[in-house]
Amino acid sequence: MSSNRWSRDELKLAFHLYCQLPFGRLHQRNPEIIQLAGFIGRTPSALAMKLVNFASLDPAITASGRKGLGGASKLDQETWDQFHADWEGLALECERLRAGLVTATAVVVPSIEDDLTAYYIGETRQAIVEQRIKQQFFRKAVLSSYRGKCCMSGLAEPRLLLASHIVPWSQDKANRLNPANGLCLSALHDRAFDQGLIALTDEFTVILSASLRQRDEPFVREVLLPLAGRQIELPERFMPSVELLAWHRERVFVG
Template identity: 60%
Template sequence: MATSNNWTKEQAKLAFHLYCQLPFGKLHKGNREVIRLAQAIGRTPSAVAMKLVNFASLDPAITSTGRKGLDGASSLDREVWAEFHSDWERLAVECEMLRREIDPTQIADEADELLVPEDFIGETRRVVTEQRIKQSFFRRAVLSSYGGRCCMSGVSESRLLIASHIVPWCKDKQNRLNPSNGLCLSAIHDRAFDKGLITLSDDFKVIVSEVLKRREDVLVQTVFLPLDGRAIALPERFAPDPVFIARHRSEEFVDNRKAA
């Protein structure tokens, strides 16, 4: 990809795409993915790392804690930030396809979930590929934001972690891939949240349903009841949107559904 002193919009999009998927503490020039993107777009690792930190300076979840990045975000950075937030699905797929185009060797390094069976052809192959790209982007963005730990239990075994949607996938197409519509949860906490057996308050404290409180199961008593009223661990970036939290509480939480 040809380059000049000024970043192109495509380069900035690819940088933001990577920013979303790397833990905040790994936005540096020595990171393997930073180096690889820099080589692909004709920039130095230092320049790419600086661009990532500039994007961090636009993230309220980061700036609210006093970590202001380099305060060097450009008008192009702001434009890319806004464009992603208005259409996560399109841009996640667009950037992944562009990344593969400029760095074909990276396809061999993809995780198994991105691989599509060889007997899938044509439109079916395209749809499955895009679906897996979207799932992978959302998972990486959410898990990296939460430091690879369940925000309720602290579990850090990646094979037990789910990038859980706050507002269900089927109910809000625009925010399906929005990391602020995600929580990093263990499989059992994800299941309980998905079924509306637990939810969150406006100040991000766990609310356990009366359904669970009435259960005498040892697992419920030891895993879920101690969470009631406890604040979740908030992510380093892409904090859960209070609007999505309120929707989950009003539309998915079983206590409120019964009352309705």
């Protein structure tokens, strides 16, 4: 699949992986980079360099003082723009591209479809598989951006973490898989955010609803009230969209 110049498909797969890896793991020793490099016929060091090229296009990275690696090409920028214009379509396309490469190289990789085969057939099964692909991409992209920790509590137990949508899945198709529409939250904080008991300002500080502030319970006093006015732990990449946060405050937050 490779040549001296990177193809569009190679760049899509590279950016797809970039979205799902913490910034600190964009190096040639990362097993996921080694695996994809093997599939596309690139060296792990070349793929790692390409991922850091993408980092140089990421406003959240450059705003933090990190620069990534210079030399991003016009095609790199086009790939970045394509994903931001159609997260769902490209997430599904990359899964198909990757599946084709796995088949061509005869490598056995656990499939997202494996546990669905016995229960569903036809269009229903395909719809469920695609839903799982989308959800898995969004979860990995959000959790990796937040270093695998709840941005409000610092909890790092993955079994208690959720990739929470700022604007719900059903309300905004264009941003369903956009990592800037995501927050890494514990199950408790996710529920409070989803129910409008917690919101965020444009400066990423926590607002608590009046009903929550008025509850005189030890748990609320000790765990939730201290969040008021505190800035969340910001992500390495894909800063929360202030436009989407405003939507949440206006449509979901109970004030």
